[in-house]
Structure formats: structure tokens, C-alpha cells
Amino acid sequence: MKILLIGGGGREHALAWKLAQSPRVEKIYCAPGNPGIAALAECVNIDVNDNEALGQFALQHNIGLTVVGPELPLTNGLGDHFAALNLRVFGPARKAAALEGSKAFAKKIMHKYNIPTAASAAFTEADKAIAYIREQGAPIVVKADGLAAGKGVVVAMTVDEAVGAIDMMMRDKAFGNAGNLVVIEEYLEGEEASLLAFTDGYSVAPMVAAQDHKRIFDNDQGPNTGGMGTYAPAPVVTEAVRERVTREVLQPVIDGLRQEGIIYKGCLYAGLMITAQGPKVIEFNARFGDPETQVVLPLLEGDLVDIMEACVDEKLADVSINWKNEAAVCVVLAAGGYPGSYHKGDIVTGLDAAEARGAMVFHAGTGARDGQVVTNGGRVLGVTAIAADIRAAVDKVYRAVPEIEFAGLQYRKDIARRAFNRE
Template sequence: MRVLIVGSGGREHALAWKIRQSPRVERLFIAPGNGGTALEGENVAVDVDDIPGLVKLARTKKVDLVIVGPELPLVLGLTDALEKENILCFGPGAYPAQLEGSKAFAKSLMSQAEVPTAGYRVFEDFNQAVKYVQGRDFPVVIKADGLAAGKGVVVADDFEQAREALDDMLVKQVFGKAGERVVIEEALSGEEASFLALCDGRNFLLLPSSQDHKRIGENDTGPNTGGMGAYSPAPVLPAAKYQETADLVIRPMLQHLEQTDQPFKGVLYAGLIFSEDGPRVLEYNVRFGDPECQPLLMRLDSDLLEVIMACVHGRAAERSLQIKDEASVCVVLSAGGYPARYTKGHEITGIEEAETDPLVRVFHAGTAYKDGRLVTSGGRVLGVTALGTDLGDAIERCYRAVEKISFEGMYYRRDIGQKGL
């Protein structure tokens, strides 16, 4: 089979690494890819938002299957465009992809499908939104409706903070079109977990629970990032609770979309918070998380390509996922200054030494080869990922490997996985 993976991050390197292991793979292309994906297959310089370019690439290279990493091409309709060319794609069409593309759409669908979530209101008018928050208990959560690269969420502790966030989004339009509409919802407290299902439109296969670390600073301080690390499993969602939780947050959404003639094929990711009243959905994503993908794929024993093919052909019910008993941890190494301004082009050393432990894998994110040297080319540079007999062992192995890697300005959190302990 000829397979194309769309994306350029650590998630896409992990996908390429795992897909490459399938005996069915004849050629593997990654668009646009990074320094790590170049070691697994052939990088092709087509951007993730270039839908005609990606379709042309799939057609020219006679690709049998496209696997989409990030959300943007899905929201822009890549799956629909590929379907017109009779090319299989693992990822939802543009309509169900709005579960991630529009917070208001997702909330509306959650209400219709009776999925437990926080109470909310949607506003486009600044004055009406301000009037609404004046009468609320604080904190409240204010979200830009559209895709804002993980930065469009503000937890306002008082009226002034709420007013400022609404002014930024609705008046100053700091998030552009993404902030033309806002969702204001009650703030829920509790521990969070990521729960991912591989879906075929009706049935699904559950991946183990995981937990992401979004803030740049230790003890979850500082601004949000794309994710500074993750681990699996998350004790807040044990295996004994997977099916019960899926019946609350995965199955109803799949059934609702199927009934509206918009079946969801791909990864349905429920971002959960475990409140006093049980699990509530904070958000849905329509793809693998990054960095959750890395520790999850390290634990997956099944042939991922076979599983994905079963999903695109509507046969998930005929498969099961084989999961390693070990725990896994991913620590993200970022450029100094990330998520604000940072420099690129610094040489990276020590990856081979880090991978001398057979239970460690270093996934590339913001890397590139320049004059034969591996250099930094993004904010999140590497995702050092380790398996261990238990979470403590995985954390220890991971940080031992991290210490062998260096590049100028390298930064990482030293508390990834501690909540799980």
C-alpha cells in the first residue's frame, strides 16, 4: 500500500514510525513532514492547508490511503475532496470536523446528543456578552468559537478579566475570524483526561486513557502551549471505566452524527474533566492529540494500518486493539522562549545516545536537516517518549533519555506524569 500522512509535528512522526512497521506498506509519504519523518518515509513540501495540492499529491503518487494528523485540513474539507477522487482518508468530513472547528457547533451537538458538558451561551455582540457575564458567578470560561491554535480559551476569575477577554475577541479581534463568536460557559473543576476512539462511522475501538500537560510552566503555570508532555494511562480514568465513559461521551455523538447522515470516521478525541457530577466533555477534537499520540502509539501492539483500514471500510467491530501493559510518558523539549518568540537553527545532539535504551523513542516535531546537520525549526522540537513497567519507571527512563539530548535554549517541564503518581 502507498500511504500519505498529512502534518509536520511529533504526532506525525509517531504515526509514520508506527505505520512504517506494517508489512502492508510499500511507500510512505509525509506532507510536509519534519527531520524525523524523513527517516521513516519521503517528505513532500505541500502545506497542510493546501487542499488542492494535497489531493494532487495523493493522485500523482497513486496513494491508497491518506491519514490526517492536524485538524485544519479536516475542517477545510480534505476528506471530502479526496472522496471525490475515490481516495480513502482516515479523518472526518468537513461537517463532523466542525466538532473541533467551532466550539458553538460542538456545544450544540453535545446538547442534541445528550452528552454531559458545562452549561453555556453563545454571543456575537460584545455588549450582550458583557451584560451576561455581569450576572454570573466566577470563574467563567470564555472561548473563541473557531480554531485559535490552542490559545483561544480564557478562564476569567473576575468581571474585569472577562470583559478584557471579550474585548480582545469580539472587538479587537486578536484571533481574527476565530473570535467573531464566543462561547461563555461555567468553569468546571476536577482532573482532566484525554480519551480517544478510532471510529468507523458507527462502531469504535478505544485507546487507553492519557493526560496532557498544556501549560508551559511546572505545576501547570504560565501560558497555554500545544502541549508539553503526556502520559498513559491516566489513573483518573482506569480501564475498568472505559466502556461506561465511552457510552457517555463517544457512542452518543457517533450515533447522532450517523442519524444526521454525517458518519464520523477517524479519531474522536474527548477532552474530559472529572467533576463532582462525573465526567464532562470540555471539548472534542477530531484527530490524534499531540503529544498524546506519542505515548499512546508506544503502547499500541496492533498493526495501526490494519486497524485504520478496518475503520475506513466500516469494519471496526471485527477488530480489537492489543495494548501493552506498560505505562508510557512523553516529555516535550521546546525552544527557549516558546510559546512566545523563539529562535531556530540550533544544532541538536544526543538523540542516538538517548535511544540506546530500547524502551525509548525520540519523536521529532520542530526539526529539519540543514547542511547534513539536524537543527531546530519550531517551538516544540522533540518528544522524548519511554515505556516503563509502571508510570514511575517510565518517567525515570524518559528523563534519563532527556538528559542526553541538547540544543541551545532547550527547555522542558520536569514534572510530566507527576499527577499520575
């Protein structure tokens, strides 16, 4: 079978790495890919948002399955376009992807189907939003309704900070049209976790729970990023919590969407806060998380292609999905200045040396120049290690990370510290 993978980041490199292990895969194409993915797939220079060009490529190259990595192609209707061409695609259609594309839509579904989440209100006028914030007080959470590359959320500890977030999103248009509507939520106390699941629109199969580290600096200091590292399994999600999330969150949202006439097929990502009252949904994503994929997929036993096809064919209940009894940790190496402005084009060295120490290096924001790997994004690489437990995986990954060098390199040195706090 030939596979087309859409995207060019660390998540897609991890997907390519796992898909390439399937004996059923004859060839992988990746649009647009990156230098790391190029070792596993033929990279083709097609924009991820060009539905027409991607569809034509899939038809011309006899693609048996298309796997969509990023959220934007999904919310832009790539799944619908491929379905119209009788092409098989792993990833939800546009209406289903609205679960990520519109926070207001996600809230509406959650409230309608009694899925535990923070109390919230939505606003299209800045003055009314600010009045509501002053009435509610702080801490409070301000979210741009639309897609903002993982940066459209401000957890405001003061009223002034929340008002500043409204000004930034609604008046200054920091995220363009994504901030035309804002959702303001109550602040939830607890520990965050991510639980991804495979789904065919009827059944759900949760993966191993992970915990992302959003802030740029150690001890969760500094501004939010797209994710500075992650580990799995996250001890905060006990087996009892995982079963409860499946029962109270994952299954009800899939069933609720189906009642709305929407069949959701693909990967469903629940961003959770584990509160004293139980798990509550912070957000849904309509695809694999980044960098969660870099720790979840290495723990998956068996053939990812079989699972994805079962989702497409509405036969997920017939597939047995197993997980290794091990742990994985991923540390993101970011460009200096990220998540603000940063330099591109710096030479990256030490990739082979890091892998010689037993790590996997997933390329996130890299490019190639004169036969060398160079930086080409804010989050440049994700260094992942697997071991018997989290502490051993942390030791292993932090032995590998210093082998890699590029100008301005920064990374967190405390990934998985919450897991140790629970020991």
C-alpha cells in the same frame, strides 16, 4: 500499499513510526514531514491545506490510504475532496470535523443528544459577552469558537481576566476570525484527561486514556500551550470511567452525528474533565491529539493500517484492538520564550544519545540546515519512554531528556505527577 501522511509535527512522526511497522506498507510519503519523519518516509513539499495538489499527488503515486494528522486540512474539506476522487482517507469529512472546527456546533450536538458537558452560552458581540460574564462571575472559561492552534481557551479565575480574554479574542482579533464567535462556559472542577477513539461512523473503539499538561511551567503554572507533555494510561480514567465515557460520550456523539446525516470516520478525541458528578466533555477534536499520540500509539499492539482501513470500510466491529500492559510518558522540549515569541534555527544535539538511553525522540518543530537538525517551532521535540509502569517510564524519560541540548531549551520536570498523587 503506499501511504500518504499529512502533517509535519510530533503527532505525525509518531503516526509514521507506527505505520512503518506494518508489513503491509510498501512506502510512506509525508507532506510536508520533518527531519525525524524523513528517516521513515519520503517527505514531499506540499502545503497541508492544498487539497488540489495533495489529491493529484495521491492519484499519481497510487496511494492506497491517506492519513490526515492536523485539524486544519480536515476542517478545510480534504476528506471530502479525496472521497470525490475515490481516494481512501482516514479522517472525518468537513461536516464531521466541525465538531472541532466550531465549539458552538459541538455544544449544540452535545446539548441535543444529552452528552454531559459544561453549561455554556455563545456570543457574537463583545458587550453582551462581557455582561454575561459579569452576571455569572468567576471562575469562568472563555473559548474562541474556531481553530486557534490549541491556544484559544482562557480559564479565567477573575472577572477581569475573563473580560480581558473577550477583548483579546473579539476586539483585538488575537486569533483572527476564530474569535468572531465566543463560547463562555461554566468552570468545571476535577481532573482532566483525554480519551481518543477509533470510529467508523457506527462503532467506537476507545484507546488508552492519556493526560496532557497544558501549562508551560511545573505545577501547572504559566500560560497554556499546545501541550508540554503527557502520559498514558491516566489512572484518573479507571476502567469504569472509560466504559462510562464510551457509553455516555463517544457512542452518543457518533450516533447523534449520524442522525444529523453525518458519518464520522477516523479518530475522535474527547477532552474530558472527570468531575465529582462524573466525566464531562471540555472539547472534541477531530483527529489524534498532540502530544497524546506520542504515548498512546506506542502502547498499541498490532497493525495500525488494519485498524484505519476498518474505520474507512465501516468494519471496525470486526477488528480486535489490543493494548500493551505498560505505561508511556512524553516530555516536550520547547524553545525559549514559547508559548510567546521564540527563536528558530538553533542547532539541536544529543538526539542519538537520548535514544541510546531507551527513549524515542519524536520531532515536532524541527528543520534541517547543513546536515544538522535545527529548531523550527515552539514545541521542538517530544521525548517518549515506555516501561512497566508510569514511575519507571518517568525515570527512563528523564534520564534521556538531559542528553538533548539547544539554545533556550525548556521543559517541564513534573510530567505524570498527578498519577503519583493517586498512588
